[in-house]
Amino acid sequence: MEDNNPLVFKYDDIRDRGGLTVTLSLPAADYADAFERPDTLKKVDVEMTFSVGGDSVLLEGRAAAVLALDCARCGEPVTRSFEDAFDEVYPDSLEYIDTREVVRETVALLAPIKILCSDGCKGRCLVCGVNRNLQTCNCKAEYNSSFQALKDLKVDKPENPGKKKL
Numbered sequence: 363m364e365d366n367n368p369l370v371f372k373y374d375d376i377r378d379r380g381g382l383t384v385t386l387s388l389p390a391a392d393y394a395d396a397f398e399r400p401d402t403l404k405k406v407d408v409e410m411t412f413s414v415g416g417d418s419v420l421l422e423g424r425a426a427a428v429l430a431l432d433c434a435r436c437g438e439p440v441t442r443s444f445e446d447a448f449d450e451v452y453p454d455s456l457e458y459i460d461t462r463e464v465v466r467e468t469v470a471l472l473a474p475i476k477i478l479c480s481d482g483c484k485g486r487c488l489v490c491g492v493n494r495n496l497q498t499c500n501c502k503a504e505y506n507s508s509f510q511a512l513k514d515l516k517v518d519k520p521e522n523p524g525k526k527k528l
């Protein structure tokens with residue numbers, strides 16, 4: 363066990379001190395592989411508070427990361443900060459408290475499924491591809507409205523309750 367890793371703590375040290383709070387800035391490169399694109403993660407900060415209990419140590423932590431993503435509608439880069447809390451209980455039987463995995467999992471899950479550059483992002487024209495936040499094009503709106511009609515059709519599609527598989 364590497365006890366010089368900043369995310370690994372000696373159990374007895376924490377118990378002897380009666381708890382511990384640490385704030386760490388972690389190298390983004392160490393977590394790059396947790397993202398689809400290795401340059402997504404720009405910055406990671408972690409704050410962890412260990413509280414000593416009767417026969418265990420409770421960890422309550424918070425991970426904050428700056429992520430560089432692409433807007434799901436227009437494709438322009440969006441750099442934003444995300445954060446999430448995590449907690450873990452470590453039993454007395456351990457010699458070391460290794461927080462590497464819980465930190466990694468938390469950081470890896472910080473990226474949202476999709477992000478918009480702004481709530482009002484107009485996206486790209488489906489016909490000519492211009493970024494409609496920056497330019498207006500002369501393409502007809504037909505493309506959009508027929509797409510919408512298709513979506514409505516799907517939603518309105520009646521269920522067929524009479525047909526049951528035996």
Ligand SMILES: [Zn+2]
Pocket residue numbers: 433434435436437438478479480483484485
């Ligand atoms: Zn956008």
Ligand SMILES: [Zn+2]
Pocket residue numbers: 487488489490491492499500501
């Ligand atoms: Zn267009």
